[in-house]
Amino acid sequence: MNAMATTPRRTVDYRIDPFDLHLFSAVIAHGSITAAAEAVNLSLAAASARLKALEDATGARLLNRSKAGAVPTDAGRALARHANRVLTELESLHVEMASFGRGLRGTVRLLCNTAAMSEALPRSVARFLYHHPEIDLDVRETASDAALDALRRGFADIAVVADHVDTTDFIAHPWLDDRLVALLPRSWPMGRRRTIAFGELLEHALVGLPCDSGLSRFLAAQASRSGRIPRHRVRLSGFDGMVQLVAAGVGAAVMPESAALRFRADGTRMLTLTDRWASRKLLVCMTSQGADLAAVRALADSLLSLKPPLLALAKVRG
CATH class of the missing domain: 3.40.190.10 (Periplasmic binding protein-like II)
Structure with a gap:
């Protein structure tokens, strides 16, 4: 008998709590366990205990702790990349399930440059929010290169950037x-x-x-x-x-x-x-993973289908 056919499949032990991934991401973002605990409304002792349990579950040391704060180890950086993707997928799950039941909401994280934030986006997102009451937007302004970096690291879902930056690794659609x-x-x-x-x-x-x-x-x-x-x-x-x-x-x-x-x-x-x-063109950018998420795709489609009236003024001189 084939030995491989009789070998039982190993059951994967899913022991990682999504909230612990959220806490761990907050530590990376804030640079300290104390600040992260405050950000997620936990006591310092509770946050430390959950992070210790997360290290036990992964079997690796994830953070180097010191009086100056906490920085991720190589294993911690690897976990952070996966954590961002997992949390994004969970947000998308909440959005899609909102149509089947009340109380579940989702948030799409949108980063944009100054021109988009001040001129193009306000009227563009108004229509989207009206037609998608189950989705909230977290909109923040930053430079185009920083927006793409956040998109690459999983800290944003969509970025509106000027075309002077390199968008080779992203799905980029010309906008305005x-x-x-x-x-x-x-x-x-x-x-x-x-x-x-x-x-x-x-x-x-x-x-x-x-x-x-x-x-x-x-x-x-x-x-x-x-x-x-x-x-x-x-x-x-x-x-x-x-x-x-x-x-x-x-x-x-x-x-x-x-x-x-x-x-x-x-x-x-x-x-x-x-x-x-x-003379620049604004681009709507996503990662390939983000484009698979219903909420992200819905926002991108809404932006690309609507030309804000304010930008049209630029074609009229007087």
Whole structure:
């Protein structure tokens, strides 16, 4: 008799609690067990006990603990990759089962750059949320490269990015045109010029968004290529306030063309940036695993099927 045919199959012992994976992911995100315990509403003692049980279940040391915090071991990093996928699948399960019973909800994590967050997304996601009451959205702004990194590591489900980043490893769909323009005080002696290079704009004082915004980080990176550092007189949290300060003669600004047109004010002049990177296209990106999830796919389909009216303004000059 074939010995292999008589060998009983080993029963896999599924002893890992999904909540423990959630706790472990929080430790990786926050860098300490104390902060992670607070984030998931556990006492420090309870969190430590659950993490010890998780290490026992996996048979490996997952964290190196010190007074400075906790960092994952090689085994911990491997578990973190699997944990992100498992938790994402569980979220998708909740979303799909919501149609069969009440009380189950799901959340899709969406990261986007500044232009998408301020101009395109608000009206786009409104329709999606109306038609999908069982799905919530966690929307956050970040730079395009950081958004793709979070997508790759499983910390996001969809990313809306500018096409200057490498999307080779992702499913990427073209979405909207996103042109950056320069807004200058009309009192500045620019003659009848209609264009300006970003390098020339750096000779002037600037009005900008907070330094940690995606657009500010992108512009700082472009300036650094020529060894320059932009000089900002003031930073504000929104394009409307920036336009008002430009009109008052405080400085120049770089912003999406749609924002410059929407918040246009007397005393400002819009010039086209001649730099190639100023004309971009926004892309809707997912991983192949994310595209298999019903909630993620539904949001992507909704975004791609609707062209926000605000971006259409950029095609009208006046």
